[in-house]
Amino acid sequence: MLNRRELMGAVSVFALSPSVAWAQAKNAAETAVAAAKQYAGTEISIVxxxxxxxxxxxxxxxxxxxxxxxxxVKVVEVPTDQMFTKIMQDFRSGAGAYDALNVIPSWMPDLVRAGALEDLDPFVDKFGYREELQDIAPAYRDNQMTVGGKIYGFPDDGDVMLLYYRKDIFEDPKMKEGFKAKYGYDLAPPKDWKQFAEIGQFITDKMAPKTYGAGFFRAAPYPQYMFQERFRMEGGKFFDAATMKSTVNSDIGLKVFNGMLAENKFMPPGVEQWNFVDNLANFLQGTTAMTISWPPYGRWAAGYGSGEEALNWVPKSQVAGKVGYALNPLGRDELGVGFALAVSATSKKKQAAYLFIQWLNSKQTSLERVQLPYTLRDPFRTSHYESPEYRKLWPDAPAYLDTIKKAGETGLLDLSLLQQDKYDEAMTKAISSLWTGEDPKAILARMASQFDAITEKVGVDKQREVYKAWAAKPGAYPAA
Structure with missing residues (x-):
């Protein structure tokens, strides 16, 4: 018979065993850590x-x-444009070289249909994670987590396109007076693309070459995300839902292309070749008064992380304290790429891999990660937006987080079909041709033809099923 001391010792050992300790944890992060300790001494890989x-x-x-x-944790670094291929190659070979994965949400239908992603629902229920998933902002949770009603990925990056503008210019009394006299409305963040063009041209006329009205990244592949947003917000649909014939070659498509082309005229010379860094540098140096990009621009413009060695490539901000944040013209911003955490279906360590991504994605750990100045993970949870800690990082951080929250409630989902990379490539090439001076009507006709060829190759019936599921999501098209 055990004496009291021996009994208490036995109880302590029992309480600390992984199978019990994780069930008594206070939150999803602690649960994952407690359950994972049984795998101590092993290694998992993540793409x-x-x-x-x-x-x-x-x-x-x-x-x-x-x-x-x-x-x-073995980190397998892969360039973004090779990640889909590498994941599929590992799956088809059956090698199981990858355990956990980062996937772009628009790839998920392809990966799930192939069988490359593990269904996460059993793990979510086993380790009590379902409640914390509700804290993920609706646009990401409702659009980037499930395929066919099952969870295959945890949205883990609040990628969304935002408008950044120079508050000091927009609030300058002379600029406000002159603009109101010319256009009859107040100088403020543009509500539509007509206002954007009028404001951009006005600032360029008044301030160039020191400061131009706006600047965008125009080099491939970035502009296709802006096209996807504008085309839908102007009323466009990518396909006829019944026939799956592409409908991008339309009056709406032409309006968007002509608008994008015309805007280059009040932007700095050479803007057609600007990439992500070119656009960032010009905005931070004060050359442009408006731009659209992902959330890191807002942090870096404020000077957040300027002392980090990993960010020494980011130009020193000349506009800190002068930058405002707003939704894009027409008010629903493209979610633009993003990442979701998943588990490889061929992993030999699925539970250990799952526990790692639950811990990464949890409220507790993700809040720490989105505040890292040297990485590109952006806020994606309600608790991130409301965090007192995050809201103190720089003076305008509350306005920044409030704007990201608005965008995260209504953001537009990237088109997501089988062989989506082929459709993305067609849009990217079309926009590159637009900058060379080719006729917009001819470009749209060619893009539509390429869309139709991809659909035929995939299979019209098969693609229609995937498109129908995508189009039914709240972030696919704005409400009529």
Whole structure:
């Protein structure tokens, strides 16, 4: 018979066993850590976008996970444009080289149909994660998490296109007076693309070459996300839902292309070749008064993270404290790429991989990760937007987070079909041709023809099924 001391010792050992400890944890992060300790001494791999993104698991979350659980994390860095191919190659080979995955949500129908992603629902229920998933902003949770009603990925990056503008210029009394006299309405963040063009031209006329009205990244592949947003917000549909014939070659498509082309005239010379960094540098140096990009621009413009060695490529902001944040013209912003955490169907360590991504994605850990100045993970949870800690990071951080929250409630989902990369390539090439001076009508006709050829190759009936499911999501098309 055990004496009291022996009995208490036995109870302590029992309480600390993984099968019991995780069930008594206070939150999803603690649950994942407690359950994962049974795998101490093993290693899991995770695919991550090469570059700044990978500094999160390499420098922060990977080492912290190993310290908490004893599980090593091998980070497999892959360029974004190769990630889909690498994931599919590993799946088809059956090698199981990858355990956890980062996937762009628009790839998920392809990956799920192929069988490359593990259904996460059983793990979500086993480890009590369903409630915390409700904290993820609706646009991401409702659009980027499930395929066919099952969870295959955890939205993990609040990618959304936002409008950034120079408050000091927009609030300058002389500029306000002159603009109101010319156009009859107040100088403010544009509500539609007509206002955007009028404001941009006005600022250029008054301030160029020191400051131009706006600047955008125009080099491939970025502009196609802006096209997707504008085309739908102007009333366009990508396909006829019954026939699956492309409908991009339309009056709406032509209006959007002509608008994009005309805007270059009040932007700095050479804007057609600008990439992500060119556009960032010009805005931070004060050359442009408006731009549209992902959330990191807002942080870097405020000077957040300027002392980080990993960000020494980011020009020193000359506009800190002068930048305002707003929704894009017409009020529903493209979610624009994003990432979701998933588990490879061929992994030999599925539960360990799952526990790692639950911990990464949890309210507690994700709040730490989205505040890292040297990575590109953006706020994606309601708790991120409301975090007192985050809202103190720089003076305008509350306005920044409030704007991201609005965008995250109503954002537009990237087109997501089988072989989506082929449709993306067709849009990217079309816009590149637009900058060379080719006739917009001819470009749209060719793009529509390319869309139709891809659909035929995939199979009209098969693609119609996927398109119908995508179009039914709240972020697919704005309400009529």
């Amino acid at each position: 991550w976008e090469a570059g700044l993104q990978s500094l999160d698991p390499l420098n922060y979350s990977g080492p912290k996970w190993e310290k908490l659980t004893g599980i090593k």
